[in-house]
Amino acid sequence: MGIHKKPSESRTPRRAWYPSGPWIDGIRPAEAINNDPPTGNPDPAKYEILKAEEAGDYLVVKLKYPNCTNFEGNKVLVFKGVNLLTLINQKLIDPHFFKDSRYAAPIARFIPTEEGWKMAQVFVAGMRTMEGK
Numbered sequence: 798m799g800i801h802k803k804p805s806e807s808r809t810p811r812r813a814w815y816p817s818g819p820w821i822d823g824i825r826p827a828e829a830i831n832n833d834p835p836t837g838n839p840d841p842a843k844y845e846i847l848k849a850e851e852a853g854d855y856l857v858v859k860l861k862y863p864n865c866t867n868f869e870g871n872k873v874l875v876f877k878g879v880n881l882l883t884l885i886n887q888k889l890i891d892p893h894f895f896k897d898s899r900y901a902a903p904i905a906r907f908i909p910t911e912e913g914w915k916m917a918q919v920f921v922a923g924m925r926t927m928e929g930k
Contacts, residue, residue: 829859831914840862841891843863843864846859847860851880851881855876856879857921859909874907875917877924885901905917
């Protein structure tokens with residue numbers, strides 16, 4: 798049957814795009830400090846708010862990132878513990894999940910259609926019910 802070898806782990810670094818720029822395995826390359834995001838990825842500084850709805854501690858928002866290529870740049874995001882004014886005042890809205898206490902990050906994303914918007918509303922209603930609110 799051949800030699801039984803344990804599959805090796807991938808040595809490829811984990812890459813991510815955060816509001817402050819690209820990071821690789823938690824380290825920000827010095828040459829990337831002022832670079833624009835890769836083509837097709839949403840630029841956290843360039844967005845348009847198409848729709849927003851607050852429910853208790855939750856915020857559902859539909860954004861359009863003009864430089865993003867998938868779903869025509871539309872994103873449906875759910876935030877917790879932030880209202881629309883606070884989100885707008887932080888200037889950058891990154892649709893990706895990340896941990897950076899300086900910026901509100903979404904807790905959920907949904908397909909940017911009317912059905913996705915309704916699913917986001919159901920998600921928020923369910924979370925509020927679980928929390929007893």
